[in-house]
Amino acid sequence: MVELLMSSGEILTKLTIWLTITSYAAGASAFALSRQRSKWDSVARLAWTVACIGLLAHVAFAYQFYYRWSQTAAYRDTARQTADVVGLDWGGGLYINYALLTAWVMDVSWWWWRGHDAYRRRPWPLVVAWHGFLILIVFNATVVFETGLARWLGLGVSLGLGFVWWFTAGKTRRARGAVSIR
Numbered sequence: 001m002v003e004l005l006m007s008s009g010e011i012l013t014k015l016t017i018w019l020t021i022t023s024y025a026a027g028a029s030a031f032a033l034s035r036q037r038s039k040w041d042s043v044a045r046l047a048w049t050v051a052c053i054g055l056l057a058h059v060a061f062a063y064q065f066y067y068r069w070s071q072t073a074a075y076r077d078t079a080r081q082t083a084d085v086v087g088l089d090w091g092g093g094l095y096i097n098y099a100l101l102t103a104w105v106m107d108v109s110w111w112w113w114r115g116h117d118a119y120r121r122r123p124w125p126l127v128v129a130w131h132g133f134l135i136l137i138v139f140n141a142t143v144v145f146e147t148g149l150a151r152w153l154g155l156g157v158s159l160g161l162g163f164v165w166w167f168t169a170g171k172t173r174r175a176r177g178a179v180s181i182r
Contacts, residue, residue, distance in 0.1 A: 009065025016058035023051035041116040
């Protein structure tokens with residue numbers, strides 16, 4: 001029974017992170033590729049919200065099934081994984097994940113509270129920094145720390161998102177001379 005529970009816990013933990021990555025990719029792409037305020041903003045916001053909820057669920061499942069709600073266990077395991085992959089015995093990546101989660105909840109909340117127009121008027125450097133950080137996190141979590149199919153899927157998602165934002169940013173800035181996505 002415990003083996004089945006751990007297996008179910010592993011499945012839930014992995015499914016929720018892939019739900020997060022897929023929803024982030026869909027939401028970010030819909031937002032970036034829709035130049036005008038349209039129904040795509042609502043689709044993007046919904047996908048963005050699902051991604052955030054997926055990340056919250058992923059963290060909860062990881063703590064429940066892997067760490068038994070122990071911050072110390074999570075920190076030690078993060079340090080072990082980091083040492084295995086990059087040779088640095090450091091668990092600080094856990095705090096980067098907490099910062100990501102906090103910022104994402106704030107971002108989603110702000111989008112729902114302030115609406116599409118205000119969300120699109122954010123300063124361009126903030127948009128670039130935020131999505132650059134998210135793409136970096138996706139790349140790091142999937143390409144650096146995963147193997148096999150997950151690594152290749154993560155690489156595809158990371159490159160695809162990078163291309164969408166690079167392509168969209170260049171066209172938006174040239175066409176409008178603007179410093180924000182409108």
